Amino acid sequence: MAGTDRQERKRIDDERNQKLKIIKKSNAKIFRQFYREKKRCVPADAYVTRMNDPGNILEIDNLNTYFYTDVGTVRAVNGVTIDIPSGKTVGIVGESGCGKSVTSLSILRLLQEPQGQIMQGALRLNTGGGEAVDLVKLPAKAMSSVRGRDISMIFQEPMTSLNPVITVGQQMDEVMRYHNDEKLSKRQISARSIAMLGTVGIANAEGVYKSYPQELSGGMRQRVVIALALLCNPKLIIADEPTTALDVTIQAQILELLRELKEKINASIMFITHDLGVIAETSDYVVVMYAGRVVEQGDAREVFHHPLHPYTIGLMESRPGGAAEAKRLYSIPGSVPNPIELPDHCYFRSRCEMSVAACRGRYPQAFALNSTHKVACYRYLLDQGGG
Ligand SMILES: Nc1ncnc2c1ncn2[C@@H]1O[C@H](COP(=O)(O)OP(=O)(O)OP(=O)(O)O)[C@@H](O)[C@H]1O
Numbered sequence: 505m506a507g508t509d510r511q512e513r514k515r516i517d518d519e520r521n522q523k524l525k526i527i528k529k530s531n532a533k534i535f536r537q538f539y540r541e542k543k544r545c546v547p548a549d550a551y552v553t554r555m556n557d558p559g560n561i562l563e564i565d566n567l568n569t570y571f572y573t574d575v576g577t578v579r580a581v582n583g584v585t586i587d588i589p590s591g592k593t594v595g596i597v598g599e600s601g602c603g604k605s606v607t608s609l610s611i612l613r614l615l616q617e618p619q620g621q622i623m624q625g626a627l628r629l630n631t632g633g634g635e636a637v638d639l640v641k642l643p644a645k646a647m648s649s650v651r652g653r654d655i656s657m658i659f660q661e662p663m664t665s666l667n668p669v670i671t672v673g674q675q676m677d678e679v680m681r682y683h684n685d686e687k688l689s690k691r692q693i694s695a696r697s698i699a700m701l702g703t704v705g706i707a708n709a710e711g712v713y714k715s716y717p718q719e720l721s722g723g724m725r726q727r728v729v730i731a732l733a734l735l736c737n738p739k740l741i742i743a744d745e746p747t748t749a750l751d752v753t754i755q756a757q758i759l760e761l762l763r764e765l766k767e768k769i770n771a772s773i774m775f776i777t778h779d780l781g782v783i784a785e786t787s788d789y790v791v792v793m794y795a796g797r798v799v800e801q802g803d804a805r806e807v808f809h810h811p812l813h814p815y816t817i818g819l820m821e822s823r824p825g826g827a828a829e830a831k832r833l834y835s836i837p838g839s840v841p842n843p844i845e846l847p848d849h850c851y852f853r854s855r856c857e858m859s860v861a862a863c864r865g866r867y868p869q870a871f872a873l874n875s876t877h878k879v880a881c882y883r884y885l886l887d888q889g890g891g
C-alpha cells in the first residue's frame with residue numbers, strides 16, 4: 505500500500521516537474537524574442553499616431569500586460585481600455601491584485617522586464633493637435649523624457665520615491681535639470697523648487713528644501729513627492745494609492761491638497777485607490793477593475809448612484825457606512841480568481857449573487873448605456889437583446 509502511495513506521489517511530482525520544465529523553456533524563448541526586438545531600431549512611423557478623441561490626454565486601448573513566471577503566465581492586465589480626458593480626474597478602483605498598479609507601470613514602461621511585458625494594445629499620449637505617440641512602441645530614450653515631464657507618478661509610500669541620503673532640494677533640482685527645456689539657470693531652478701514646495705502647502709519651504717527626507721513627517725514627505733511630480737508641469741499625474749500609507753487626518757489633508765491642485769494646474773489625474781469614498785471625493789470618472797479587466801466605467805456620480813455590475817454593487821455595499829442599516833460590514837464572498845488560470849467565462853461568476861444562465865457563456869462584451877457608462881455583464885446585455 506505504502507509502495508503504491510509512493511508511486512502515485514512520484515507520478516504527480518514527475519508530472520509537475522515536466523510542466524515546470526515546459527514553462528521554463530517557453531519563457532526562455534519569449535525572453536530571447538524580447539531582447540531581439542529591443543535591439544531593433546524603431547522608425548518614427550511605428551509610434552507616431554493620432555488620438556481617437558483629441559479631447560483625451562491618454563488613451564489606453566486594449567492593454568494586455570503579462571508576467572512570465574516560473575509557474576506560468578500571470579495575465580495581470582487583460583484587455584483594458586480607458587480614456588483619460590484632458591483636465592479631468594479618472595479614479596481606478598478594485599480589490600488588491602486586480603491590476604491597477606500594473607496598468608500604471610505599463611503606462612510609464614516601468615515593468616520588471618523581461619518577465620513583465622506589454623503583449624498587446626496601444627497607449628496613445630496626446631502630443632497636441634490630435635497628434636499622438638504610442639508609448640508601447642516609443643524607443644527607450646524618448647520614453648525616459650516622457651517620464652517626469654509629460655507623465656509623472658506619485659507612489660503609495662513616499663520613501664520609495666525619495667533618496668534618503670540626498671536633500672529634498674537636490675532631488676527636486678535634479679529632476680528639473682534633467683528636463684530643462686527652458687534652459688533655466690541653477691538659481692532659477694532652485695527658486696522654482698522652493699516655490700513648488702510652497703504650492704503643495706509646505707510653510708517652511710526653504711527649510712524643507714535643505715532637509716533630508718527622513719527628517720520630515722510622513723505627510724510632509726508625501727507633499728514633497730507631490731511637489732516633485734508637479735515640477736515639470738506634467739500633462740498627466742498618476743497617483744497610485746497616494747494616501748494609503750498615511751494616518752487618517754493626514755490622508756484628508758493630502759486629498760484636500762490634490763483637490764486644490766486640480767483647480768490650479770491644468771493636468772489630468774489618474775487616481776488609483778481601493779477606497780470608493782476617495783474616488784467619490786476626487787474623481788470625475790470612475791473605472792472599476794476586476795482580475796485585470798474593466799468591469800464597469802462611467803461618470804463618477806452616475807456609477808455611484810446607479811452601480812450596475814454586481815462587483816461594483818458589492819464594493820459599494822462593503823464600504824463602511826455603505827449599507828446604512830447593516831449591522832455588520834458586508835464582504836463580497838469568495839476571492840479573486842488565480843491570474844494564471846483565468847476561466848473563459850465572466851471572472852466574477854463564482855462570487856456573483858446575481859448570476860443568470862447566460863453567465864455560463866463566454867466572457868461578456870462591454871455594453872454601453874451611454875457615451876461614458878459601460879458595463880461588462882450579461883444581465884444588461886440580455887436586457888438589451890445583446891449577448
Ligand atoms: N513582478 C511581478 N511578477 C509576477 N506577477 C506580478 C508582478 N507584479 C504584479 N504581479 C501580479 O499582477 C497582478 C496585478 O497586480 P497589481 O500590483 O497591479 O495589483 P493592484 O490592483 O495594484 O493591487 P493592490 O491594491 O494590492 O496594490 C497580481 O496578480 C500580481 O500578483
Ligand SMILES: [Mg+2]
Nearest residue numbers: 604605606744
Ligand atoms: Mg497596487
